[in-house]
Amino acid sequence: MLKLGIIGTNWITEQFVHAAHETGKWELTAVYSRTLEKANQFGDKFASTSEFFDNLDDFFAQGSFDTVYIASPNSLHFEQAKQAILAGKDVIVEKPACSNPFEMKQLQRLLDQNPDTFLFEAARHVHEPNFRAVTKAVEGLNVVQGATLTYAKYSSRYDAVLNGEEPNIFSPDFSGGCVQDLGVYLVYDAIVWFGMPGSAEYHATMLTTGVDGKGVAILHYNGFDVTLNLAKNVNSYLPGEIYGLKETIRMDHSSDLNEVYLDDGAGNKTLLSVPQAENPMLAEANEFADVLNDKGSNDAKQLEEDWLAYAVQVNKVLYELRQSAHIKFKADRVAEEVEEENDES
Ligand SMILES: NC(=O)c1ccc[n+]([C@@H]2O[C@H](COP(=O)([O-])OP(=O)(O)OC[C@H]3O[C@@H](n4cnc5c(N)ncnc54)[C@H](OP(=O)(O)O)[C@@H]3O)[C@@H](O)[C@H]2O)c1
Numbered sequence: 001m002l003k004l005g006i007i008g009t010n011w012i013t014e015q016f017v018h019a020a021h022e023t024g025k026w027e028l029t030a031v032y033s034r035t036l037e038k039a040n041q042f043g044d045k046f047a048s049t050s051e052f053f054d055n056l057d058d059f060f061a062q063g064s065f066d067t068v069y070i071a072s073p074n075s076l077h078f079e080q081a082k083q084a085i086l087a088g089k090d091v092i093v094e095k096p097a098c099s100n101p102f103e104m105k106q107l108q109r110l111l112d113q114n115p116d117t118f119l120f121e122a123a124r125h126v127h128e129p130n131f132r133a134v135t136k137a138v139e140g141l142n143v144v145q146g147a148t149l150t151y152a153k154y155s156s157r158y159d160a161v162l163n164g165e166e167p168n169i170f171s172p173d174f175s176g177g178c179v180q181d182l183g184v185y186l187v188y189d190a191i192v193w194f195g196m197p198g199s200a201e202y203h204a205t206m207l208t209t210g211v212d213g214k215g216v217a218i219l220h221y222n223g224f225d226v227t228l229n230l231a232k233n234v235n236s237y238l239p240g241e242i243y244g245l246k247e248t249i250r251m252d253h254s255s256d257l258n259e260v261y262l263d264d265g266a267g268n269k270t271l272l273s274v275p276q277a278e279n280p281m282l283a284e285a286n287e288f289a290d291v292l293n294d295k296g297s298n299d300a301k302q303l304e305e306d307w308l309a310y311a312v313q314v315n316k317v318l319y320e321l322r323q324s325a326h327i328k329f330k331a332d333r334v335a336e337e338v339e340e341e342n343d344e345s
Helices: 011-023 036-043 056-062 074-086 101-113 129-140 158-162 183-194 282-293 298-324 330-344
Strands: 002-007 026-032 051-053 067-070 090-094 119-122 146-152 199-206 212-221 224-231 240-243 248-251 260-263 269-271
Touching: 002 011, 002 056, 002 282, 011 026, 011 067, 011 282, 026 036, 026 056, 036 051, 051 056, 056 074, 067 074, 074 090, 074 101, 074 330, 090 282, 101 298, 101 330, 119 282, 119 298, 129 183, 129 240, 129 248, 129 260, 146 183, 183 212, 183 224, 183 298, 199 298, 282 298
Parallel strands: 002 026, 002 067, 026 051, 067 090, 090 119, 146 224
Antiparallel strands: 146 240, 199 212, 212 224, 240 248, 248 260, 260 269
16 A cells, blocks of 8 residues: 655645545555644544644654655645655645746756656646547547637635735745646646647736736647637636547547547537546546556656656646746746856856
8 A cells, every 4th residue: 555645735635635545555644734733634534644744844754655745835846846855755746746947857857866756747637538538539630720728717716816815826926827727737638639839828817916817828839729718717618629620529628528529520429538537536546556556667667757748848838828928936036046046156
């Protein structure tokens, strides 16, 4: 049984731990929270948990877990992942793994120096069978002429923004905003299905907090464009579409893929999807466990590297999109300062 430690005690961590337990391959043993009270409250929900920490150094030094699941605010992922790798722990880090390519490069360097330590970005949907069904269908198209993908969901934290507050997910200090959050899913879609775009631009609607609330991204490929509609301040029910010649791959949603059809343009629809697991994190929890349980094999290392390569590409495109819309995070300024210091020395 793989032993799991967690950072962050919000609902997403609970969902991940339920998924992990459902696989029968993981058990939660250690909880870190900024307060022991919250760590205990969270741990009380899972009988396997026996270690509780409110100090991150102690968590990594004394916790008996093998893998940490990091679900803290985005800007903290990098330092926490770094600390985990240095402590010899495998890492599952929530999307987006890093704020910018500068952080990503440092993590890659650290992983190269510690090849027995694995890091996964928790881009849950790419591990699901219906995502793979779309990948296969795209491979089957004779020609790709573009795609329109949408992920627009009113965030429960947007009310706070309207009240003049700055919740983490809408804060540039915590690497928040729409493209850096929901954009991750759609940029993964585009990169896995069509490869790296030649260039990308983002037309953002900015919020008073200094990040984007919604926007339209256009990824330019050789001969076609992919349009991404993103929002955290409205709800959209638009489906996703990928255009072949006469055929269209039709998805009920661009990330939560429940129903996927290949439409031949002549009135025939072929169902490509299978019923989804109830817990959307089950597929990733299963696949990460399988790779970790197979550690030492070439296949496991290859899969980890392939997934990481996608994470690196997604990180690059997100950064390009943000740059084009002049969206700047505190973490970008930190990166620039370090680079300037390195240039001077
Ligand atoms: N894969 C998915 O479907 C999915 C869905 C939602 C979110 N996410 C990702 O999960 C991560 C967490 O998102 P979230 O909305 O749960 O974030 P959040 O509520 O802002 O913070 C998550 C946890 O981090 C800790 N935390 C909060 N503020 C902090 C601060 N200022 N300094 C240090 N720790 C702090 C809190 O745990 P303690 O109080 O216990 O320390 C909190 O429960 C994000 O990266 C997000 O993108 C993924």
